Amino acid sequence: MNKITRCLIGLFSLLIILQACDYNDYDNPPEVEKIYPIYRTNSIEELKALYTEGGTEIGIEKDFVVQGKVISSDKEGNIYKSLVIQDETGGIEVKINSNGLYNYFKQGTTVFVRANNLKLGAYGGTLSIGSVPVDKNYENDFIPAPVMENYVIKAGEGEQVKPTVLTIPTLSSKYNNMLIQLNDVQFLESEVANNMTFADGVNKLTENRTLVDPDGNRLVVRTSGYARFADTKLPLGSGSIKGILTYFHDTAQLTIISINDVQLDKPRFIIIDLS
Known part of the structure; x- marks a missing residue:
């Protein structure tokens, strides 16, 4: 076996080892x-x-x-x-x-x-x-x-982290700065009815919007006025949303990474009044 052949076999073996890594x-x-x-x-x-x-x-x-x-x-x-x-x-x-x-x-x-x-x-x-x-x-x-x-x-580089699926009542500070996903949520009726956007992209102002679940539990969605999707109108429907959970003192906040992580394309639900 000549030197070139041995080198090619060695390189091929190294590639197999690298591909086997689970990132x-x-x-x-x-x-x-x-x-x-x-x-x-x-x-x-x-x-x-x-x-x-x-x-x-x-x-x-x-x-x-x-x-x-x-x-x-x-x-x-x-x-x-x-x-x-x-x-x-x-x-x-x-x-x-x-x-x-x-x-x-x-x-x-x-x-x-x-x-x-x-x-x-x-x-x-x-x-x-x-x-x-x-x-x-x-x-x-x-x-x-x-x-x-x-x-x-x-x-x-490797596969992206899978979000932890939570509900609004199960949010806690132990998930601070972690990737989460919420299902069966929608933006407040008062916000979508007024054609509100995620933030004020014209004046570059950060703004808060509110997600709600079928039981009326709420979560702040905070978006920078510099976000590319700042002037995007809030989706009308319900569904799932993914982002990074943070806290400002005792207030939980969701930061959306990409507009593609907002999948609110199902019919809106009726909120149950538990009061």
């Missing part, structure tokens, strides 16, 4: 540590548990690395300068001072976040990880784009 498996991630000198040391839940009021800087005494899959996309403009990643224990926002992150971090991409020298912060009760801020009025800041890859290491 959607939290417990058995691709063996990227053979490519990058980094590995997961802690879960996202353990990272978030370090937070104290005023923010928490992550020291350099020992490596603190979390691993997750990207569930966000800034392609349609409703997410700004951030990634949201999720593992089997929870989700967290990673603040990065760059636009067009979807070009590099596609949904389903596995990333490592090296938290050392970064700072946990909160806004309205929702946690994020970012740089140590210059302005002390903020608990953390955006990681500068030129040093982004020192902290956020792309491992490999």
Whole structure:
């Protein structure tokens, strides 16, 4: 067997091994540590548990690395300068001072976040990880784009995370910054009857709309005026909707990633008055 033949066999074997990796498996991630000198040391839940009021800087005494899959996309403009990643224990926002992150971090991409020298912060009760801020009025800041890859290491692309299917009554803060799906919901009659849009795209104003289920339970849908679908009229029908759940203090909010995640094309239902 000549050298060229042996090289071709070796390359073919490597391709088979790479194709066999399941990038959607939290417990058995691709063996990227053979490519990058980094590995997961802690879960996202353990990272978030370090937070104290005023923010928490992550020291350099020992490596603190979390691993997750990207569930966000800034392609349609409703997410700004951030990634949201999720593992089997929870989700967290990673603040990065760059636009067009979807070009590099596609949904389903596995990333490592090296938290050392970064700072946990909160806004309205929702946690994020970012740089140590210059302005002390903020608990953390955006990681500068030129040093982004020192902290956020792309491992490999894979299948997108499947949303957790919940109902409005079962929403809780343990799902904060996680991808969820709600079925059998619709926008309020008063909103669709007035031809309201998701937000004010003309004046670039963020606005809230309200989803409701057949029992009258409600959930805020918050949309940026910079979203590509800001001036899209609210769908008339009922159905399912997918997005990232966040909290502003005690108020649950849903952030839509893509207008394609809004599937409200069934007939409207009659809301049962339980009062």
